[in-house]
Amino acid sequence: MVMKILTVGGGGREHAIVKALSRSGSCEIYSVMAKKNPGIVGLCSDYLICRETDPVAITEFAIKSGAEYAVIGPEAPLEAGIVDFLEEHGVACVGPSRAAARLETDKAFCREMMSKYGVAGCPKYRVFHNSDDACEFIKDYDRDLAIKPIGLTGGKGVKIMGEHFEKDGACKYIKEIGGQVVLEERLLGEEFTLMAFVDGVHLVPMPLVQDHKRAFEGDIGPNTGGMGSYTMPDNMLPFVSETDYNKALSIMKDVVAYMKSAGTPYRGMLYGQFMNTSEGPKVIEFNARFGDPEAMNLLTLLKSDFCEIVKKIVEGTLSEADVEFEKKASVCKYLVPEGYPDSPKSGKPVEIGDLGEAYIYYANITEKNGKYYTQTSRTLAFVGCAETLKEAESIAESAAESVKGGVRHRKDIGTLEVLERRIRHMKEIR
Numbered sequence: 025m026v027m028k029i030l031t032v033g034g035g036g037r038e039h040a041i042v043k044a045l046s047r048s049g050s051c052e053i054y055s056v057m058a059k060k061n062p063g064i065v066g067l068c069s070d071y072l073i074c075r076e077t078d079p080v081a082i083t084e085f086a087i088k089s090g091a092e093y094a095v096i097g098p099e100a101p102l103e104a105g106i107v108d109f110l111e112e113h114g115v116a117c118v119g120p121s122r123a124a125a126r127l128e129t130d131k132a133f134c135r136e137m138m139s140k141y142g143v144a145g146c147p148k149y150r151v152f153h154n155s156d157d158a159c160e161f162i163k164d165y166d167r168d169l170a171i172k173p174i175g176l177t178g179g180k181g182v183k184i185m186g187e188h189f190e191k192d193g194a195c196k197y198i199k200e201i202g203g204q205v206v207l208e209e210r211l212l213g214e215e216f217t218l219m220a221f222v223d224g225v226h227l228v229p230m231p232l233v234q235d236h237k238r239a240f241e242g243d244i245g246p247n248t249g250g251m252g253s254y255t256m257p258d259n260m261l262p263f264v265s266e267t268d269y270n271k272a273l274s275i276m277k278d279v280v281a282y283m284k285s286a287g288t289p290y291r292g293m294l295y296g297q298f299m300n301t302s303e304g305p306k307v308i309e310f311n312a313r314f315g316d317p318e319a320m321n322l323l324t325l326l327k328s329d330f331c332e333i334v335k336k337i338v339e340g341t342l343s344e345a346d347v348e349f350e351k352k353a354s355v356c357k358y359l360v361p362e363g364y365p366d367s368p369k370s371g372k373p374v375e376i377g378d379l380g381e382a383y384i385y386y387a388n389i390t391e392k393n394g395k396y397y398t399q400t401s402r403t404l405a406f407v408g409c410a411e412t413l414k415e416a417e418s419i420a421e422s423a424a425e426s427v428k429g430g431v432r433h434r435k436d437i438g439t440l441e442v443l444e445r446r447i448r449h450m451k452e453i454r
C-alpha cells in the first residue's frame with residue numbers, strides 16, 4: 025500500500041527530505057511550505073502554501089490529503105506544537121512534541137537538563153532572565169563567553185564576547201535581545217555534527233558532518249544558518265577519534281534516555297552539534313530536526329528507503345539495519361544572496377548553468393516564468409558525491425561557479441586545505 029506522507033517546510037533541507045522520500049517510490053508526498061519551493065512542488069502530489077507555524081491549517085491539509093505520516097523539517101513548527109496537533113488528529117509524526125523540542129527551542133532547558141541528569145560534555149554556563157544581572161556577571165568575568173539567546177534565532181543569534189565584541193558590546197547586545205540569555209564558557213576546538221534517527225527509545229546515528237557557520241572564507245564574519253558542509257568516505261571525520269565519536273554518541277543516547285524517563289520521549293531527527301575540545305567533545309547545542317545544510321549531504325547519501333525509516337520511527341522499531349549510507353565523500357555548497365546575512369539583497373536574478381554531476385536543492389528562491397530570483401535567506405545548494413573529498417568538492421564547486429547573478433558562495437568549503445587546517449588545529453590543541 026502506498027504511504028501518504030506530509031512534509032512541512034520549504035527550504036533546501038526540505039527539498040532534500042522530499043527528494044529522498046520520492047526516491048523510495050513507495051510513498052505519495054503532500055507538502056506544506058511558506059513559499060513555493062520549485063524543487064518540492066515538482067515532486068509532491070499536492071501542496072499548500074501557508075504559514076509553517078499554523079498547526080490548524082496544516083492539520084486540515086493533512087487530513088484532506090489522507091496523510092498518515094508527517095516529517096517536520098524546520099524548528100519553528102515544532103515550537104508551535106505541530107506534532108502534538110497532528111498526532112491528536114491521527115497523523116504519526118517524525119519530529120518531537122513541543123515539550124521534547126525544547127532541547128532546541130529553549131537553550132536554558134537544554135543546559136539544565138544536561139546538568140540535572142549529569143549528561144557529559146556540558147560547558148560551564150549561567151542562565152539569566154534579565155540584562156542587568158547578565159551584565160553584572162560579565163563585568164567580573166575575564167574570559168571569552170558565548171552569548172546565546174534562550175529562544176530560537178535561526179542559527180544567527182550566538183555572539184562571542186572576545187571576538188565579535190568586548191564587554192561593553194556584549195552588554196549592549198544582551199540588552200538588545202531582551203536579557204533572556206545563556207552565557208557559557210567559550211569552547212575552543214573543531215566543530216562537528218552528529219545526527220541520528222530516534223524512535224523514542226532507539227537511536228541510529230548518521231555519518232559525521234562538518235558545517236561552516238561563518239559567512240566568509242577562512243571562517244570569518246557573522247554566523248549564518250550554515251554556508252555548506254562535507255562528509256568523508258568512511259562516514260567519520262579525521263579530527264574526531266573513535267573515542268571522541270563514542271563519547272558524542274553516548275551523550276546523544278543519554279539525552280534520549282533522559283527524555284523518555286522525563287515523560288517526553290524524543291522522536292525524530294536529533295542533531296548534536298559538538299565542539300571537539302582538548303578534553304574531548306562538548307555539546308554546543310542540540311537541534312530537534314535535521315541540520316540545514318547537513319541534511320542535504322546525508323539524504324543524498326542515504327541508501328535505505330527513507331519512507332521505511334519513517335515507518336519504523338513511528339512504530340518505535342528502528343534498528344541499525346534499517347539505515348545505510350553510501351561510503352562516499354559529499355560536499356554541499358550553499359549560494360546566498362549578496363549581503364547575506366546582515367543585509368541580503370532580494371529580487372536579484374539568478375541564472376543556473378551546467379550542473380554536471382551535482383545534485384541541486386532549491387531553498388529560498390522564487391521562480392517566475394521560468395526565471396529565478398533571490399529572496400533574503402539562503403538561495404540554493406549543490407551537493408557533489410564521489411569516492412574522494414577532492415572530487416566531491418570539485419563537482420559542487422563547478423556547479424556553484426556556473427551560477428550567474430546576485431549570489432555568492434564559500435569556495436573553501438570541502439577543500440583539502442580547509443580539512444588539513446582542521447586536522448592541524450586538532451593536533452595543536454590535544
Ligand code: AMP
Nearest residue numbers: 170179182208209210211237247308309
Ligand atoms: P548555535 O546557534 O548554538 O548553533 O551556535 C552558533 C555557533 O556559535 C556555533 O556553531 C558555534 O560556532 C558558536 N558557539 C555556540 N556556543 C559556543 C560556545 N559555548 N563556545 C564557542 N562557540 C560557540
Ligand code: GLY
Nearest residue numbers: 235250315316317
Ligand atoms: N546547520 C546548522 C543548523 O541546521 O542549525
